[in-house]
Amino acid sequence: MKAGHLLWALLLMHSLWSIPTDGAIRNYYLGIQDMQWNYAPKGRNVITNQTLNNDTVASSFLKSGKNRIGSSYKKTVYKEYSDGTYTEEIAKPAWLGFLGPLLQAEVGDVILIHLKNFASRPYTIHPHGVFYEKDSEGSLYPDGSSGYLKADDSVPPGGSHVYNWSIPESHAPTEADPACLTWIYHSHVDAPRDIATGLIGPLITCKRGTLDGNSPPQRKDVDHNFFLLFSVIDENLSWHLDDNIATYCSDPASVDKEDGAFQDSNRMHAINGFVFGNLPELSMCAQKHVAWHLFGMGNEIDVHTAFFHGQMLSIRGHHTDVANIFPATFVTAEMVPQKSGTWLISCEVNSHLRSGMQAFYKVDSCSMDPPVDQLTGKVRQYFIQAHEIQWDYGPIGYDGRTGKSLREPGR
Numbered sequence: 001m002k003a004g005h006l007l008w009a010l011l012l013m014h015s016l017w018s019i020p021t022d023g024a025i026r027n028y029y030l031g032i033q034d035m036q037w038n039y040a041p042k043g044r045n046v047i048t049n050q051t052l053n054n055d056t057v058a059s060s061f062l063k064s065g066k067n068r069i070g071s072s073y074k075k076t077v078y079k080e081y082s083d084g085t086y087t088e089e090i091a092k093p094a095w096l097g098f099l100g101p102l103l104q105a106e107v108g109d110v111i112l113i114h115l116k117n118f119a120s121r122p123y124t125i126h127p128h129g130v131f132y133e134k135d136s137e138g139s140l141y142p143d144g145s146s147g148y149l150k151a152d153d154s155v156p157p158g159g160s161h162v163y164n165w166s167i168p169e170s171h172a173p174t175e176a177d178p179a180c181l182t183w184i185y186h187s188h189v190d191a192p193r194d195i196a197t198g199l200i201g202p203l204i205t206c207k208r209g210t211l212d213g214n215s216p217p218q219r220k221d222v223d224h225n226f227f228l229l230f231s232v233i234d235e236n237l238s239w240h241l242d243d244n245i246a247t248y249c250s251d252p253a254s255v256d257k258e259d260g261a262f263q264d265s266n267r268m269h270a271i272n273g274f275v276f277g278n279l280p281e282l283s284m285c286a287q288k289h290v291a292w293h294l295f296g297m298g299n300e301i302d303v304h305t306a307f308f309h310g311q312m313l314s315i316r317g318h319h320t321d322v323a324n325i326f327p328a329t330f331v332t333a334e335m336v337p338q339k340s341g342t343w344l345i346s347c348e349v350n351s352h353l354r355s356g357m358q359a360f361y362k363v364d365s366c367s368m369d370p371p372v373d374q375l376t377g378k379v380r381q382y383f384i385q386a387h388e389i390q391w392d393y394g395p396i397g398y399d400g401r402t403g404k405s406l407r408e409p410g411r
């Protein structure tokens, strides 16, 4: 080993182990890997139960053709392994889609991410919601750092880096916060393109005593823990766009990458990378405590209103049934489902709902007795009929501001 390399290694070891912790040291072995991803593995619109041949909207995103990629894309994602040999992959729930594995820690803990890049471009891992120093930020920008402080900024193909993150009291959930806060991690060499390519995953930081000692740790305070990314994933930004055109379009030469209709066909209105109800079932028991960790990423189109049909959510101490999600916002919602059945989660933004941003969640009774009906109020009846009417948006007939008639042509 050259003297310079030895110095780097020593400085790196110093930076890794010098943070004192009274909590656990949580090691995660993450490999960055290429994969093929299908946004609609069931091959149909599950919400309307239509085949693609009978559904012009769904097929405009999902059917491949002469100059259309269709439902499958090459992506690059984070995968978790059991140790530093990166040979045994740790399974994750199917509903997580292409998201990376769940990372979790308590206040006082240190998270060590052993990242290895098996893909063909430089990538990193950059977290939200935890403490890190310059050697563990994972973001490439001109911050004046150099030497070993720069090694985290871009991990080349075949390279690796250990990122050291911690959860000091300054980053802890407050008394008024839920037991675990919702965060994410993602690659940040070119963040918009890295994330569109698939490099994003969930992270939670919890109050002390929330996680049990199992591997992986389970939360003691809730019965179910779900993570949903609402994002119009823009495959036009993916590093693999040219690859995907070459692989999936039957006449790649006919593709015009600047064509608006082609670009629209690659904007996948997804929840965890699934569209049109293809998200594998999110199952839970009635009367149990459910934590929903919701987050958004993307562009100005990524204004999402996630409506959980049939149940009530609690967000920041308020009851609601819709969660507001914007790019890089992280929402922790709690639910105690009251009624069993299959229920819809849909983004209420019209064009998003129409373009497939919907999924099902299933509440089973799990032999839990329903709560005793304690309603003591009145029964209030309303008799409502639907009518067709003629509606006039300007009944006074003139512009109230200018006084000019609304009826004259050209006004």
Ligand SMILES: [Cu+2]
Residues within 6 Å of the ligand: 230, 303, 304, 305, 347, 348, 349, 352, 353, 357
């Ligand atoms: Cu939306």
